[in-house]
Amino acid sequence: MNRPWPLVQRQREFDTLTAALTSATGACGVVLTGDAGVGKTTLARVATQSIPGEVRWVAGTESARSIPLGVFAHLVGSSTARDPVAFMSAAREALLGTSGRVVIGVDDAHLLDQLSATFLHQLAIDRAVHIVATVRSGESTPDAVTSLWKDGHLTRLELRPFTRDQSVTFIESVLGGPLEGLSAKLMWEASGGNALFLHHLVEGALEAGTLREQRGVWQLRGRAAITSELASLLEDRIDQLSPEVIRVLELLTFCQPLALGTLGDLAGEDAVEEAEQRGLVRIVEDGPKIEVHYSHPMFSEVVRRRVGRAAARRLRGNLVEALQATPPTTPSDRIRLAELALDSDQTPDIDLLLTASKDAIAFSNVPLGERLAKAAVDRDGGFRAANLLARSQLWQGRAADADAALARFDPDSLDESELVRWGATRVANLFWAAGDADAAHAVLDEVTQRVQSPIAVAVVRGVGATCAVFENRLDEGLAEAESVLAEASTVPWAEEWGMFAASMALAVGGRGQRVADLAARGDAVRNQVDGLTRYPAAMGPVLASVFTGEFDAAAQRAQRYLDEAAATGQYLSWGQANILHAPVDIARGRFADAARRLEQALAALTVGDSGSALAWIFPVYPYLAQAYSVLGRVSDATAVLAAGQERYGRHVAVFGPMFEIGKAWEAAGRGETSRAITTARAAAECAREAGQFAVEAMALHLATRLGDKTTSARLAELADVCDGRFVALAAAQAAAFSAGDGDELSRVSGEFEQMGALLDAADAAAQAAVAFANADRRRDSLDAGATANALAQRSDHASTPAVLEAARPLPLTSREREIASMVAVGLSNREIADRLVVSVRTVEGHIYRACTKLDVADRNGLADSLRTRR
Template identity: 80%
Template sequence: MNRPWPLIQRQLEFETLKSALTSDTGACGVVLTGDAGVGKTTLARVATQSVPGDVRWVAGTESARSIPLGVFAHLVGSATARDPVAFMSAAREALLGTSGRLVIGVDDAHLLDQLSATFLHQLAIDRAAHIVATVRNGETTPDAVTSLWKDGHLMRLELTPFSREQSVTFIESVLGGPLEGLSANLMWEASGGNALFLHHLVEGALEAGTLRERRGVWQLRGRAAITSELASLLEDRIEHLPPEVMRVLELLTFCEPLALDTLSDLAGEEAVEEAEQRGLVQIVEDGPKVEVHYNHPMFSEVVRRRVGRAAARRLRGNLVEALRTHPLAGPSDRIRLAELALDSDQTLDVDVLITAAKDAIALANVPLGERLARAAVDRGGGFQAANLMARAQLWQGHVGGAEEALSRFDPDDLDQRQLVRWGVTRIANLFWAAGDATAGDQVLDQLRQRVQDPAAAAVVRGIGATCAVFENRLDEGLADAEAVLAESNPTPWSEEWGTFAASMALALTGRGSQVAALAARADAVMNKVDGLTRYPAAMGPILALVLTGRLDDAARRAQAYLDHAGATGQFLGWGQANILCAPTDLARGRFAGAARRLEQATAALAVGDTGSALAWSFPAYPFLAQAYSILGRVENAKTTVAAGVERYGRHTAVFGPMFEIGKAWEAAGQGETSRAITTARGAADAAAQSGQFAVEALALHLATRFGDPTTAPRLAELAERCDGVFVTLAADQAAAFEAGDGDELSRVAREFEKIGALLDAADAAAQAAVAYSNSGRRRESLDAGATANTLAEQCDHATTPAILEAARPLPLTSREREVASMVAVGMSNREIAERLCVSVRTVEGHIYRACMKLDVADRSGLADSLRARH
């Protein structure tokens, strides 16, 4: 790819450089300093192309350092003078003989010979030309060049590596599309923000197929490959290293970081010291641990390319032997030892592989967990290894592989503990990964009949409770979950499933204040079971905080999960963690960010046999439909709703009422206010039937915001039943809206703003503006309308029916306004008639009357009029 470097990355530096090259006062140019590859030459050349005058470029090289005035030879021609003074005088006359402004660019000025450096220094002193020079950090530089900035003749401008945000913009400009956040982190860390490294990383990953586009999002999956061109550039640093130093780098390539003592034992203390002195590695102290890291991750890839397969196996074997002599301090040490052994000339006991696979799955690294478990299966690891492999596969959506791994075991041949593990894994695979609730329930019934051991039976009851909650049988699921959690000595597995089910059920039924204790209990056991379970299990506690109006607490909890997922570098956990952030983003009015987050999450979770880990990603669809609708991305909202419909079933029934809320937002986004209200009321009815009283309140509140004046009585009942401030405010707003009380609506708007629910506040303020207008209080109406607009702008310029009505006080009836809004989004008269269940003639009548009231000629003018008032 030969894409231009996006100059916006260095806009400030570019303007500074351009100003120095055109100003006749102050410094007559700039010396750009920085590490190799940060973009010094690119910036300098782009800047010189943008200024008037004659631009002459020279470049310092190692080979020209022995030739006096060598870099300027092609500009000044040959000279017969041997005296340096006469030589420079002749060069000056030849170079400055041209008319007009002269700009001299010097690349790698640290490599200039002494006479060239002196000549450049004199030109700067005399202000005979404007100069831009680049100097690489850490290099020995001639005194005459150094004095250019020390004496103030040229300005010194340090170019630092790109920030993460700059790196993302750079990569996306090359790819032409959005880059996944997790991939952006990995590429930024691997490159150190170096522009040259970033460019070659992108090219190398594209060539290797590890950087690919999925659902419009670019994802890095696998090692960060580099191009042969970049490898050649970096190999200069290691080409002539002593063998003992090279061994340090080779060992570190296959095991980074590595304890200083271990590396010193394998390669020698002096070799490690010399590698550090050469700037190739760094020693990092973390409490009692002293570890060795590469100074730059890219060198690891260069060394890896140089090591053959046989040598790599031998080196890994050396590392395995060395690590075996030290006590394994924890899961990371066990995983590292097992992973090294797989590709080495050493063998490990199958029990070590099984333990390492279990550790990897607990730490959410399921691809590695599958690899280690598969190796254990191949070495005769039996049921335990096969079950671990199946657990790793189901998280990746490999439904068939998980079933195959477990199908070779007859449940009649398993003991009680094995039977539960066999059954729980199959239930999770069938129910959540495959989306087949019927098959999952059949296995659950089988376990209930066979398992007699009390501890094992508690695990079965726990997962049964979670299945019941997901099937939207909340009372049954909560009763079973509470019974499991009441056990005197629950196992981590039963406690995991019990807290999972209970927290979700309590949050949705309006008892969110009881969830905090369960969340703390769940946190204590999550590292003991499948690490990825922590993310779907966290939805309940986060919804509890959102539905009770504790948005700041919800945001902190969701961010903690996102930080954890980012630290592990595992995309499945990262995708699920982003979905956890969505409820708070939406409640706070951060719709553009929520849309980007959810787009990336659904792309990350589009894995496995069906192309999607169904149950894990399903909550993204109602959230994404809402974000798209509020942002005016109507077609995206329709597509998202359709995708959600395809993925909906018994296994995700608990999210049904919330999905209906997403559909209501999609209708509102198309201007179909009456359908939006009807859908929101339908969501409330569905929630009420299953006991989701907090969600019922959310749906009725939405109907209020869309213009339904009949929600107050039921919301008042729900305010008595549900925890937290949110439902109370929703009930207050409904009562005030029904009464047309502008003052009370304004108060509710202020209270919503205090808890951070900015779009709720905007809608309440918008309804206050209309209420004030209806009662003839014009000044208050204008103030409330301004408040609504200000809050809407803070919500990414969101649009809702209430905000639109307040912003455009049209002389139209509610139905005329609805029809006009549907015209504005491009619907035909027949489509409008079908949506509103009226005749085409009736629609035409509404359009005719609206056109007359707004003094426009036709439906095209009507659409333009509404868009102008938007």
């Protein structure tokens, strides 16, 4: 592909290099060392092009290594070729006879013949020229070249691989769009930050179709691919290896890491030692385990391309036989053995396939779990295989496939244990993946009537409790969940569902302090159920900490889940973990971070035209709408809310009040403060009816920040109901705002800032500025306004109605300012009248008075005046 690849800035190295090549004192140049492909030659050539004078480049090669003064031969005539002294003298005269400054560039100086190395060394000693040379790390280098930096003639500068941030910049500048964070991690690890490898990895993945764009985000899905060009370069190195060492690499290609003893038995201990000496593999000791890894993942891809299908199946079969000598005891060992057996010339054991599929799903690797379960189904694995297949498919948003896998089983033919698993999986699939609450309840009722044992009943009740909470029947769901959790014989599945329901209900209900104990209990069982369940189940504990104002605790929990997801390399878990971070980012005023995370999460969890596990995705919509609105991306917020509205239903009703809060932020972003306040109060009423008192407080707090002076009484009541400091501060702000108490608003602003709620603090400070101005305390008003502006700047330059009014006050009434803001975003008088439910004549009157006060001629002038003050 013909894509322009940028030069990643290495400013420190560039400055060191150019300084050494232009200085008349000290070292007369630089030796750049580093691994092959790290960018030594590119940096050297860019640096030499930036300085005055003539630059002459030579390059060491294996073929010229046996020719005395081979790389400089083109500088002298053939008559002196038999006399080394005359040869060097002629080369020196040819170089120094050139007028002006001369810089000698030597690429791959480790490949110089001895005479060329000696000649270069003499030039450096005499300071006759400036020199820049590149040397590949780990290669045998002539003594004369090594002494260039050891004796201080040249400065040695080691060029390291790109950092992760540099790699992302490198890739995004070529792709022309953002790269998914998980994909960036995988590509950086696969390339080792090596510029050449990274270049060819991207090109290869684009050619193979494994690097593609989804919702504006570039994602790597599948194994990293490389170009045939890079494969040829690496194959040259592999071709020099003995067959025994190549076998070491082949075995590691299909099973990495391998125990040192196992690999030694299969390939020979001497071959493993030689592979390590050549830097092809590395030995990692982890307690009693000693394992062998590839030194660089790219070699694995090259070796894979060299092995035919039949040979690959045979090699995997050899690995299966070796690994079966010691029965696997860990999930990772079982998964590896099952995957190898499935692709080998051995017959895979059905029990191994089933156990490994369950392990893969527990580790969030549902695509692999599906593959192993499908193989078990094809080998008559029965209900257990079908259930695992359905569980893996529902998490990937393939609700119809999942239901079809289980629908062929008659409940009457299942024992009670199977019936519970059949029912739980079908309910989860119908309710959360398909969004069909009615069908889910029909299955739930059917199973409830059939089960009798306490354990089976507990699991079914736990699933039902979570459904109730998601349907916003909080009291019913919480009571059922607490009953399940109180039973001594509760199994992990029942506990997981019970804690899922209870923590969510308690969090939105304002009883966040009780959630901490539940979260700790949940941590003890979360590895015993579907791995992806842990992420939506963690939303309750994260929200509980946010609603109580414990942002650090919320961030630590969310980050722990994100780190775990990144370690698995699974995009579904990574996407869901990013959703967990959104409430924390929003609360702290990190709106750009929230938008970036949620955009990538939505792209990662989107399958086709729908979403993967739609209910788990839904929190993206209100939070992303808020982030966009505050950042001034109102049209994007509108689009996100429209997409969320299409996916809203009974199965996500618990998020309904939050979704209405997102709508209020979007209205505020458009300058429609009356509609924003009305929407926020409607969200509060909806939350109140459901018992979501923490969410009600958030909605009323937003109404206060938008200018509503009627919220203080209810917020005072909620401060006695809800745990933590946040609601108490919201109530204090509402009371102070209603009373016009600038001093109290300033105090509240400081408390919010100390908590970490920067934009909340900015709005409180902004309201303090207005209160001080109304009290003719101009100096205090200016100070509070400056504080509000500074806090808003720290919140990603966020914009809210309160901050705008305090930063650039206008001689307008609140209604005149609102109508002027709507004019500024392009609404007609009729549209404004319809939205405010007033007559067009009333709108025209407000516009006339606003124009008079601002001394502008018409609507256009009014709009321009508002825009310049935003």
